[in-house]
């Protein structure tokens with residue numbers, strides 16, 4: 001039977017599902033409710049000198065009937081007094097001593113940092129998260145991502161905190177940077193116990209095309225915000241992987257970004273996170289999604305024979321390689337299951353207009369099932385990705401698996417194209433119609 | 442007068458904007474889309490659905506009207522189950538087809554209510570065309586001709602336009618208001634004239650048109666309900682289906698409907714008439730058909746719709762007499778069977794079913810007499826006007842035709858398509 005308990009950099013929790021710092025962790029009321037429903041931990045809404053927020057704070061991307069596939073906010077840190085938050089924190093810990101309560105912090109001076117760290121320790125917090133990630137509102141005042149983007153500043157502030165911290169310290173990273181491993185290494189150097197990523201991505205979620213102003217609209221104006229929700233998961237996964245693989249990081253990672261179900265969580269764990277945090281999905285569906293998350297994770301672990309979370313943290317990392325180490329001899333071709341095909345011909349037009357002209361329509365107009373032209377198919381996956389029917393287009397392996405040749409090996413053997421008109425060009429093997437053919441169809 | 446909009450709730454009501462957004466989100470945007478292929482007017486359905494989804498509702502309306510001038514009427518009355526929606530690829534994986542008809546209604550209703558002007562009408566080109574019949578075929582032809590600058594006068598026997606789309610189509614598919622609203626929208630935009638209460642009745646009338654106009658389009662549809670030619674047919678409670686339906690639609694009476702109704706026939710009109718009687722509160726409604734259930738011409742979903750409202754089907758029984766004194770008291774039937782592929786009465790199997798209303802839905806007659814008077818127009822043996830399919834031209838080059846009068850009785854969408862084709866045909870003929 002799967003055991004979901006974790007010990008994350010010394011912070012114990014009944015399961016790896018934590019609420020990320022944000023509106024769902026604004027108050028002790030919400031956090032108690034979440035714990036009661038099964039959440040394993042909560043990172044308190046970032047504390048500091050309380051702010052004043054604007055009204056009209058969120059924007060979202062909807063995609064063909066799906067609401068909030070991407071979410072954007074211009075909210076700042078907590079707008080509640082520190083004393084109220086601390087009192088509630090103490091109360092939560094009284095009722096849920098075994099759950100992880102982590103205080104997210106953002107202040108400016110050394111004095112403020114050291115003061116607030118001690119305050120939350122006294123209130124019973126199990127850990128501290130340093131918010132160096134917020135990409136709007138706070139960075140203009142030299143906080144949030146302004147810190148996260150400067151590894152040296154990040155290192156300095158973290159070391160102030162480490163001087164007084166008696167509980168584990170997590171540094172939360174901003175993705176608004178070209179190499180995420182640089183601030184991650186700085187956190188490690190300063191002695192942080194863990195990192196968490198990603199915070200939101202600086203963004204404009206859209207433009208009101210009649211009023212000529214971006215969303216969310218505050219009176220007649222707007223401002224850039226932070227992007228999150230399901231759309232950012234791939235970016236977060238890649239950054240988590242980069243940190244997990246880096247030899248100079250090697251501290252626990254709490255994965256954040258677009259997680260809304262157990263499968264998303266497992267993906268983060270497989271890429272090296274050992275706890276995960278959720279914000280947007282709870283803002284969308286409420287705390288109740290935890291039931292599906294824990295049940296799904298247990299079922300996944302049981303089906304793979306994993307007894308503890310550690311047993312599979314980072315299990316996919318060895319398989320994420322550099323492109324030049326991939327096998328160029330591996331060959332797959334698309335195959336259409338004629339029994340399942342419904343004749344939408346989306347694969348035809350996708351390959352015809354957007355790929356390699358490797359799908360033909362049937363000569364018989366009444367037969368709407370397209371045919372793969374294997375000679376031209378490069379095995380790109382496009383058709384199988386857009387096909388609306390489950391398992392209708394599959395990619396079938398054609399090489400026998402005996403040959404292995406990578407770009408690196410070919411380069412070493414001087415067997416790669418080097419001139420503009422090189423005969424070794426990969427595209428030489430398939431037929432490209434002449435430009436004029438386009439007008440004859 | 443009775444309020445039909447209350448008595449007959451719409452089976453395909455107007456979508457609200459949430460419904461339209463979510464429904465349009467489902468469209469796959471098929472290549473060479475089967476729905477478009479299945480539409481007799483070839484509306485670019487994936488395009489207008491995508492336009493709805495992407496917030497260009499007026500553009501969606503334009504896409505529809507570009508192909509089909511009666512886009513709203515068709516959206517409401519087309520048998521979409523056997524046309525566009527029947528072809529939707531989703532049906533092949535047991536997923537509900539896109540509600541194309543209702544989405545089309547959503548877009549065209551908006552176009553009409555916001556009075557979109559999608560077409561530029563050029564200056565008069567100096568030529569004029571007479572159209573006989575303001576039904577779907579005639580209206581569609583008129584729009585096409587106005588777009589090319591012709592003066593168009595439509596002569597209509599009745600006091601309202603839209604032909605059977607107004608007087609015949611079941612009131613739970615389209616309201617009178619909706620049918621009239623679209624023609625009025627088109628008239629305002631295209632500027633054709635409709636001269637009401639003017640039947641082109643005889644050869645003199647036709648000759649006048651021939652001298653005054655450069656071409657004539659015949660969109661006269663079909664005639665009255667066919668007779669069965671059995672004893673007792675002349676009793677007052679034995680009436681034709683199209684006349685009965687026109688009565689309920691145009692002149693709804695306060696009187697309760699008959700208690701027991703027998704509808705004779707097995708086509709869509711029979712199903713409509715029976716459904717309407719059941720919806721009006723008749724206690725028992727029987728559709729009696731000479732042949733077997735399988736041989737009915739009615740679409741399966743029309744029969745289903747009738748059954749749901751409480752209509753009973755009886756098969757292999759042929760009427761031989763309407764019984765009663767001055768009034769209808771029942772119908773005498775004889776059972777039938779198939780012998781060597783031929784339908785035969787079973788001697789001695791006669792029986793009587795009681796009823797107080799008989800509705801004859803065994804087809805409509807052709808309007809042969811008017812056509813027979815016009816020299817050089819040929820008809821087939823059943824009385825359909827013969828035309829060149831690609832131009833709508835009859836064998837008398839000055840005359841064109843389309844709709845029920847040509848196809849023998851199909852759907853509004855076919856009449857619309859044929860009217861447009863003839864409009865293009867007339868323009869080609871007159872601009873040679």
Ligand SMILES: Cc1cc2nc3c(=O)[nH]c(=O)nc-3n(C[C@H](O)[C@H](O)[C@H](O)COP(=O)(O)OP(=O)(O)OC[C@H]3O[C@@H](n4cnc5c(N)ncnc54)[C@H](O)[C@@H]3O)c2cc1C
Nearest residue numbers: 574576577578598604605609641662844845851852853856
């Ligand atoms: C009961 C019933 C239900 C139907 N239900 C549906 C349905 O649900 N969906 C669907 O798509 N189709 C339905 N149809 C079929 C559809 O209504 C017709 O196919 C369509 O209306 C044909 O159009 P049209 O213009 O050819 O003829 P019509 O609609 O018949 O129009 C002909 C017009 O010409 C006028 N006219 C005729 N002769 C003359 C003359 N000599 N001088 C002046 N004016 C004249 C008539 O008054 C009429 O207005 C139904 C038909 C019936 C009878």
Ligand SMILES: Cc1cc2nc3c(=O)[nH]c(=O)nc-3n(C[C@H](O)[C@H](O)[C@H](O)COP(=O)(O)O)c2cc1C
Nearest residue numbers: 231234350353354355356378379380381382383385
């Ligand atoms: C398969 C693929 C190949 C791409 N190749 C290039 C490229 O050669 N040069 C380039 O500047 N961008 C390339 N891009 C990036 C796109 O131009 C574009 O910036 C990016 O996909 C974001 O736009 P989108 O969301 O519309 O796809 C490629 C994108 C895809 C999907």
Ligand code: SF4
Nearest residue numbers: 351377378380381383
């Ligand atoms: S895998 Fe790519 S190249 Fe091959 S048929 Fe599909 S879309 Fe075309």
